[in-house]
Amino acid sequence: MQKFQFCSSSIVMVSILCSTFLFLLLVKTQREALGTFSLLVKQLMKPQSSPDNPDLDVQPLRPAASRHPLQVVYPCNYQFHLNEPNKCLKRTPFLVLLVITEPKHVAKRHAIRQTWGNENSIPGISILCLFLTGVHPIFGSPVQKHLEEESARYRDIIQQDFLDTYNNLTLKTLMGMEWISKFCPNATYVMKADSDIFLNVDYLVSKLLKPHLRPKKNYMTGYIQRNNRPVRDKNYKWYIPPEVYPKVTYPPYCAGPGYVMSGDLSKKIYQVAQTIEVINMEDSFMGICLQELGIRVTDSPLGLFNIEKIEYEKCRFSKLVVVHQYGPEELLKIWPDFRARKKTCNS
Numbered sequence: 619m620q621k622f623q624f625c626s627s628s629i630v631m632v633s634i635l636c637s638t639f640l641f642l643l644l645v646k647t648q649r650e651a652l653g654t655f656s657l658l659v660k661q662l663m664k665p666q667s668s669p670d671n672p673d674l675d676v677q678p679l680r681p682a683a684s685r686h687p688l689q690v691v692y693p694c695n696y697q698f699h700l701n702e703p704n705k706c707l708k709r710t711p712f713l714v715l716l717v718i719t720e721p722k723h724v725a726k727r728h729a730i731r732q733t734w735g736n737e738n739s740i741p742g743i744s745i746l747c748l749f750l751t752g753v754h755p756i757f758g759s760p761v762q763k764h765l766e767e768e769s770a771r772y773r774d775i776i777q778q779d780f781l782d783t784y785n786n787l788t789l790k791t792l793m794g795m796e797w798i799s800k801f802c803p804n805a806t807y808v809m810k811a812d813s814d815i816f817l818n819v820d821y822l823v824s825k826l827l828k829p830h831l832r833p834k835k836n837y838m839t840g841y842i843q844r845n846n847r848p849v850r851d852k853n854y855k856w857y858i859p860p861e862v863y864p865k866v867t868y869p870p871y872c873a874g875p876g877y878v879m880s881g882d883l884s885k886k887i888y889q890v891a892q893t894i895e896v897i898n899m900e901d902s903f904m905g906i907c908l909q910e911l912g913i914r915v916t917d918s919p920l921g922l923f924n925i926e927k928i929e930y931e932k933c934r935f936s937k938l939v940v941v942h943q944y945g946p947e948e949l950l951k952i953w954p955d956f957r958a959r960k961k962t963c964n965s
């Protein structure tokens with residue numbers, strides 16, 4: 619499907635082009651006698667911008683009003699505000715953790731750095747942990763300054779200039795895919811993780827990804843959702859209007875809290891996302907990309923990825939990968955005990 623959208627930068631481009639054209643036209647017609655032709659041209663151009671009246675802006679070919687507010691503006695050449703372009707120059711990570719956070723989620727990032735985001739947790743395995751954010755929706759919010767300080771200190775924050783809202787979540791994941799494609803194309807595996815999960819990186823690496831084996835290709839796994847239907851009730855935050863996604867069900871996809879893919883797939887997803895309609899449900903959208911690419915999700919062993927909360931239990935948690943709904947306080951509280959698992963739980 620060919621898409622035709624206007625993001626703000628293209629509107630500006632069109633405005634500039636039209637104004638220039640009009641200006642040249644006016645200069646030309648003023649020198650000539652005002653024949654019926656030029657009058658007609660002026661008449662036609664009237665509602666658009668002119669150098670005499672720059673405030674009258676050109677109407678975009680497809681006015682923003684005709685685009686559903688939940689439609690994701692993509693591709694739009696979003697720029698990196700904060701970036702770590704050199705992270706993969708001197709090493710090729712086996713696993714990159716792309717953690718979804720909002721600019722204000724300072725406590726969550728701190729807890730993750732001290733727990734499952736610790737890059738040195740597995741000797742001999744190169745792990746990279748990065749936090750993805752957009753821009754705080756209130757312009758000039760002090761949150762941005764704090765985020766920049768945090769970024770200068772930890773060098774683990776990636777930010778693009780789209781508004782960080784729930785319905786723009788897909789842009790954050792796509793920013794992660796873009797980052798891998800451009801700055802870490804040789805990463806073996808990539809995991810997209812929400813910031814409210816428990817993650818057992820050790821088990822993920824040793825039992826599922828197995829660094830001694832040849833890296834998998836076209837691989838994505840997690841908690842697989844099959845035959846899920848788009849939510850059509852406007853009262854839910856997962857609402858998705860038929861104008862944005864008309865089909866009755868989604869293709870199979872991995873549930874959002876945590877899913878893993880091979881590095882090659884990140885690049886393919888980034889590429890295919892440039893060519894199809896992007897929807898506001900980021901995990902479902904990954905499934906749409908896979909379908910477009912003709913790649914299937916891979917089932918994971920039962921119980922490894924959990925989208926419901928499970929009460930912490932050391933030996934149970936030592937044999938799973940993801941548990942949803944672990945906030946920063948709880949993570950920090952259970953971590954010392956979890957780290958001691960190898961003494962008491964048989965593997």
Ligand SMILES: *[C@@H]1O[C@H](CO)[C@@H](O)[C@H](O)[C@H]1NC(C)=O
Nearest residue numbers: 687688779780781783785786
């Ligand atoms: C998503 O971000 C874009 C770019 O900043 C913005 O124009 C748009 O309003 C945002 N969408 C939502 C639903 O917040």
Ligand SMILES: *[C@@H]1O[C@H](CO)[C@@H](O)[C@H](O)[C@H]1NC(C)=O
Nearest residue numbers: 706707709710801802803804
């Ligand atoms: C990725 O691997 C290719 C082929 O081995 C190599 O040419 C390239 O320099 C590597 N890129 C990075 C960023 O490591």
